[in-house]
Amino acid sequence: MEEPVYDQDGFLADPTKWDEDTARLIASDDGIKELSKEHWTIVHFLRDHYLNGGLPAVRHVCHVNNFEDLCIPSLFSSVRSAWRIAGLPNPGEEAKAYM
Numbered sequence: 001m002e003e004p005v006y007d008q009d010g011f012l013a014d015p016t017k018w019d020e021d022t023a024r025l026i027a028s029d030d031g032i033k034e035l036s037k038e039h040w041t042i043v044h045f046l047r048d049h050y051l052n053g054g055l056p057a058v059r060h061v062c063h064v065n066n067f068e069d070l071c072i073p074s075l076f077s078s079v080r081s082a083w084r085i086a087g088l089p090n091p092g093e094e095a096k097a098y099m
Helices: 020-029 037-051 058-064 071-075 079-085 093-097
Strands: none
Touching: 020 071, 020 079, 037 058, 037 071, 037 079, 058 071
16 A cells, blocks of 8 residues: 555545545554444545535534434544544645644
8 A cells, every 4th residue: 555645734635545444544643443334434424425515514424324423523633633534635724724
């Protein structure tokens, strides 16, 4: 596996280089030892939603997947961590303020 390249804010520089091994590596760097079925559900939802239209609201991600309202902060260390593990690009300054 090729070592991932990150931008200055720690986001994957090229989202097309993402795969599940990369997700595991980023998760480990973020202190998540193992990605559960729930983690993968959120990661794949974030990727699919972003690649097909943009930034989903955190509560929407949880609601659509039948998880508790604040599922992302309870599964990941932060929304930023979930975004990084999903291999998505830097969302910009405004979005990062909400992460």
